[in-house]
Amino acid sequence: MIRKILAAIFGLLALFGLLVGFITYRIFRLFKKPVSPEEREKIQRTFFKTLFLLLGYVAKSDGRISETEIALTESLMSKMGLTAEHRKEAILLFKTGAGADFNPDEALRQFREDCSRSRNLTQMLLVYLINLAIADGQLQQAEATVLRRIAEGLGISSFAFEQILGMIQAQNSFGGGQHRYTGGGNQAPGPDQLALAYKALGVSASASDAEVKKAWRKLMSEYHPDKLMGQGMPQDMIKEATERSQEVQAAYDLIKKSRGR
8 A cells, every 4th residue: 555655656756847847848948939030130230239339349448449450340341241331330330339428338238138048149249349359469458347347238247257258368379270389280289278278168177078078069059150140140240150169179179189089
């Protein structure tokens, strides 16, 4: 009799577990529903507007817009293949963001409202802005201050921002997907290059193979072009994500090589 009662109880618990799992799955699916064409257009519009406003804001944060920052912004517009009309709009937004009276709070609020469903889009926005800030080879204090303000406005913690900043700076050492260490194909990477590779993935040198692989997979997923487009990122801005994923792959390959994998 007791066995039957226990069996019934365990059966109910199992059923309850399945029910909770099903409800959790349905809730997850609800919040992960595909982006509608209308919503995608809205997200793309907001991303474009926010990006160029904040590029101008970051570029002017240290008092002057350098030739390097101008060249990088022009290169970005060329990569995007903007029409003459959109290029003119991007320049106007950049100049507005660089204005002395520009306040980024409203732009950040609008971005959160329209694009907050995707952490990946938020991270890609930071990638663009950080790349501009370090375009001249170093991050000025004024630039770091406004980047932290932007990160806070996007709902990113100070700790998370510092981690993202370090990862992006390290990933840039693997530009174009080709790690910049010298020597033949069988030569082991130097300690400096290897340290950058670990930093690019956001893990320590003591991380296990499984932890390194998990970090690599996470970053590759975040920078995956199809996933970003599915979340509403403009197609003409995908090139940066593709290049970033190549840099992550190069860092991972370097770590694997150093471990004899």
